[in-house]
Structures are given as structure tokens and as C-alpha cells.
Amino acid sequence: MKHITIPLFFNVLFAISASGQKDSLKIKTSSNSFVRINYENDYFTQTDIYYTQGIKLESVSPVFRYSPVMLLLPSLNHSMVQYGLSAVQDCFTPTNISSNVILQGDRPYAGYIYLGHYKTSSDDYKKRLLTSELDVGEIGSCSECEQEQKAIHRWTDNTQPGGWQYQIGSGIMVNYKLRYEKALYSDTAIDVDAVGQVNLGTVYDNALAGFTLHLGKMQSYFRANHTSMFQLYGIIQGWVEGVGYNGTMQGDLFTNNSVYTLTYKEIEPVVFGDSYGICLSWHKVSLTYSVTHITNEIITGTYHGWGHIDITIYF
Numbered sequence: 001m002k003h004i005t006i007p008l009f010f011n012v013l014f015a016i017s018a019s020g021q022k023d024s025l026k027i028k029t030s031s032n033s034f035v036r037i038n039y040e041n042d043y044f045t046q047t048d049i050y051y052t053q054g055i056k057l058e059s060v061s062p063v064f065r066y067s068p069v070m071l072l073l074p075s076l077n078h079s080m081v082q083y084g085l086s087a088v089q090d091c092f093t094p095t096n097i098s099s100n101v102i103l104q105g106d107r108p109y110a111g112y113i114y115l116g117h118y119k120t121s122s123d124d125y126k127k128r129l130l131t132s133e134l135d136v137g138e139i140g141s142c143s144e145c146e147q148e149q150k151a152i153h154r155w156t157d158n159t160q161p162g163g164w165q166y167q168i169g170s171g172i173m174v175n176y177k178l179r180y181e182k183a184l185y186s187d188t189a190i191d192v193d194a195v196g197q198v199n200l201g202t203v204y205d206n207a208l209a210g211f212t213l214h215l216g217k218m219q220s221y222f223r224a225n226h227t228s229m230f231q232l233y234g235i236i237q238g239w240v241e242g243v244g245y246n247g248t249m250q251g252d253l254f255t256n257n258s259v260y261t262l263t264y265k266e267i268e269p270v271v272f273g274d275s276y277g278i279c280l281s282w283h284k285v286s287l288t289y290s291v292t293h294i295t296n297e298i299i300t301g302t303y304h305g306w307g308h309i310d311i312t313i314y315f
Contacts, residue, residue: 081122129181
């Protein structure tokens with residue numbers, strides 16, 4: 001899978017970059033400015049295993065286009081472009097956090113933290129959207145996942161996790177992502193989009209394909225600038241992911257300092273996922289809630305899910 005993912009990634013990147021350079025004058029900067037808080041936790045699905053918590057802070061502003069990192073991110077021609085920065089922390093645990101020994105064959109404790117630059121280019125005429133992103137950070141104890149989970153469990157009088165000393169060792173995280181979305185059908189109250197995505201880096205190497213359905217009262221999904229009109233719509237997603245490498249289970253790609261990791265033979269090479277949610281937006285505020293489920297990531301693992309909530313404030 002890894003040998004397929006890497007050439008595919010660079011072929012797509014080259015094609016999009018060449019197109020963007022040729023028609024750079026046809027790219028416009030969106031006037032959108034907003035901040036968004038994303039929170040994910042498996043508490044919403046009444047579990048405390050695997051992907052247990054994620055926090056993401058985002059800011060989008062035209063001023064970010066002056067960051068030199070944006071030069072590394074391609075965009076579609078004839079598009080409206082938004083420039084964003086993000087700060088992310090994700091945390092992972094095994095199935096039994098009360099155990100103080102390594103659970104062989106189970107997911108290791110892991111956490112990472114990173115800063116990201118991203119660019120979304122929307123073409124509302126052809127109903128297509130490209131998201132390109134570069135993330136740089138670290139996997140390991142610097143993520144503070146151990147301290148955070150212990151504090152939350154202490155405040156809520158829950159079981160204290162006992163195995164963080166065996167978490168994935170520290171290593172540099174550098175990841176590049178391309179996500180392309182194209183409408184298969186689009187109307188005023190419904191759109192169905194095909195989705196393709198490739199990740200390449202020291203923590204994640206994978207590719208996925210799927211679909212997204214938006215249904216309800218909404219502006220065009222491919223319109224870059226936010227409207228203050230009242231919106232209320234549902235979101236349904238489904239996808240299949242081919243896994244080439246997962247550093248949260250196998251350790252950082254170029255670092256071999258973890259006490260315990262899984263081998264590639266212990267990891268499922270194909271993972272299916274689904275998500276469903278609802279979005280409410282009016283004037284300068286948008287609220288989204290969704291629930292995500294994925295099939296086994298580990299051969300001996302189990303089905304897993306978590307909830308997601310985000311709040312967006314536009315300026």
C-alpha cells in the first residue's frame with residue numbers, strides 16, 4: 001500500500017501545482033475570516049478506548065496568505081482560496097486503561113501535537129474543492145496527553161490510566177495532505193460529493209476514497225465566502241481507507257525509541273468509516289455535531305466511534 005500511496009501523492013501534487021502555476025492570475029483570495037474550535041471524544045459514544053480525544057483550534061484569514069509555507073500548498077485554478085492555521089492535539093489509548101502493563105496486540109498509548117498550515121480552494125462553478133495541508137509537530141510525551149487524561153479522569157472521578165509510561169516514543173511529525181472533493185449531484189437542498197484524499201509523512205501514510213451527502217437548507221458547499229442566511233442541514237459521509245503506515249501504532253517512521261509498538265502485520269490494511277451529523281448556522285455563528293465510526297484498525301481490535309462538535313465564529 002505504501003508503494004502505491006507515495007507515487008500517487010506526487011503525481012496528484014505535480015498535476016495540481018502545474019495547473020495552479022499556469023492559471024495563477026485566475027485565483028482569488030476569499031474575504032472569509034473565522035475562528036473554529038473542534039473537540040472530539042469517545043465519551044460521546046460511551047467508550048474510553050483507542051482514539052480517545054482530539055482538540056483542534058483553527059483560524060482562517062486572508063493575511064495568512066503571506067506565510068511562505070503557503071507556497072508549498074497547491075490550489076485549483078479558477079478558484080476562491082482561503083488560508084488557515086491550525087493547532088492540534090490527538091490522544092490514543094488501549095482498550096484497558098486501568099492496566100499497568102503492556103497489553104500485547106492492543107493499541108499503544110500515543111499522542112501528538114502539531115501546528116498546521118492549510119489552504120482550501122473552492123470552485124463553485126465546477127463544484128469542486130481542494131484542501132492542501134502541511135503539518136509539523138511531534139509525536140510522544142510532549143503532546144501532554146498523559147497529563148491531560150489523568151487530570152480529566154481525576155476531575156470526573158474516573159479510572160486513572162496506568163500505562164502511559166509505555167506510550168509511543170518521541171519523534172518529529174511532518175505530514176502533507178491533499179483532499180479533493182467533486183460534486184456528483186448538486187441542487188439547492190442536496191449535494192452528493194465524491195472524495196479522495198492522500199496523506200504522506202512520518203506519522204500517517206494512507207489514501208482514502210468516499211462520498212459526502214449534504215441535505216437541507218444550506219448555501220453551496222463549494223462557495224468559499226460564508227453567508228449570514230439561516231442554514232440547517234444534515235451531513236452523511238462514508239469512506240474506505242488504505243493504510244500504508246500509522247505512527248500512532250507503529251511509532252514515528254524514522255525513530256526507533258518506543259518501548260512497545262505494533263507491526264504492520266498486526267494492523268488492518270483496509271479500514272471503513274462512516275459519519276453522520278447536523279449543522280446549524282445563522283449570521284456569524286455555526287455549530288456542528290457529528291458521530292464517527294470506523295472498523296477495526298488492529299487485527300485483534302474492535303469497532304470504534306467518537307463524537308465531534310465544533311463552533312465557528314465569523315468576522
